[in-house]
Amino acid sequence: MQLPTIPKIGSLSKKHKLTAAGIAAAAAVALTVTGLEATAGGSAAAVGDPTGFSVSTGDQVKAVGGKSGMASQKAVDDAAAAKKKAAADAAAKKKAAADAAARSKAAAADAAKRKAAADAAARKSAAEEAAAKRAREATANRSTTRAVIKPAPAPVKKAPVVKKAPVVKKVVPVATAPAAVVYPDNLDGWIRQAQAVLAAHNIPVPTYNGIYRNVMRESSGNPNAINLWDSNAAKGIPSKGLLQTIDPTFNAYHVSGTSWNVYNPVANIAAACNYAWHVYGGMDNVNSAY
Structure with missing residues (x-):
């Protein structure tokens, strides 16, 4: 077959150069198709057109053109699908990052909440322990042994023995x-002894039991007992001794002849009984803290 004559490229315009390149590509296709036709009994012919020439290849050329168009459309579809997949992947990554950030934030909030609860529990435990310690210390200030002391039996009065006076002229x-x-x-x-002191000073003497039960309630019989946690202690004048008198009361109702030491058991009982007589009418009338 005779190929079409291609003008010299150097003397062509840009448009003609592009057209010539297209014609060359078409000529190559035509040669291929012509070979196929020669084998299969087909024919090929060069037909001129405004650009220079065209190649007619019969049904085989039409088939090649159709396949070429389908390949181009597939490439476009593949590119669009790839672009769409890339966008979907980017959106998925963005959503995964947002979900991870939300989970991290929730985990941090939960950890902070648990820490706050643990701190509150620790503070509560420390407060309870401190309160228990104060209670133990307060209890330790009182006598821990409450020994039951039985009162001594009342002395048995014996009938006076009357002796006959000897017969003498003078009795000196x-x-x-x-x-x-x-x-x-x-x-x-x-x-x-405190009862004897009270009687010697003409102060009404309470019964033995009236003194004893108040002593056991107030100090359990401990002459060195001291109360360091009540309202008097808060004022700086804690209750002291067997009958838990405060210093101002002890000094005001002190019975002369006894010690000025508030922890002295006889002096403490005497002063407390003197106070109870003036305020309550006697220690036998006192049945609780006074």
Whole structure:
């Protein structure tokens, strides 16, 4: 077959150069198709057109053109699909990042909430422990042993023995000093000695039991007991001794002849009974904190 004559490229315009390049590509296709036709019994012919020439290849050329168009459309569809997939992937990544950030924020908030709860529980536990410690210290200030002291039996009065005076002409009385009474150094002795002191100063003497039950309620029989947690303690004048008197009361109702030490058991009982007589009519009338 005779190929069409292509003008010299150097003397062509830009438009003609582009057209010539297209014609060359078409000529190559035509040669291929012509070979196919020669094998299959087909024919090929060059037909001129305004651009220079065209190639007619019969049905085989039409088929090649159709396949070429389908390939081009597939490339466009593939590019669009790839673009769409890239956009979907980017959106998925963005959503995954947002979800991760939300989970991280929620986890941080939950951790902060748990920490706040743990801190509150720790503070509550510390406060409870401090309160328990204060209670234990307060209890330790009182006598921990509440020994039950049985009151001494009342002395049995014996009928006086009347002796017959010897028959003498003169009886010369001899003055003798009364024997000093010695009291035991325990709660029984302290109570009886305090009763004797009160009687000697013409202060109404309460019963032994009236003194004893108030002593056991207030100090459990501990002469060194001190209350460091009530309202008097808060004022700086804690209750002290067997009957838990404060210093101002002890000093105001102190019974002369006894010690000025508020912890002295006899002095403490005497002053407390003197106070109870002036305020309540006697220690037997006191049945609670006074």
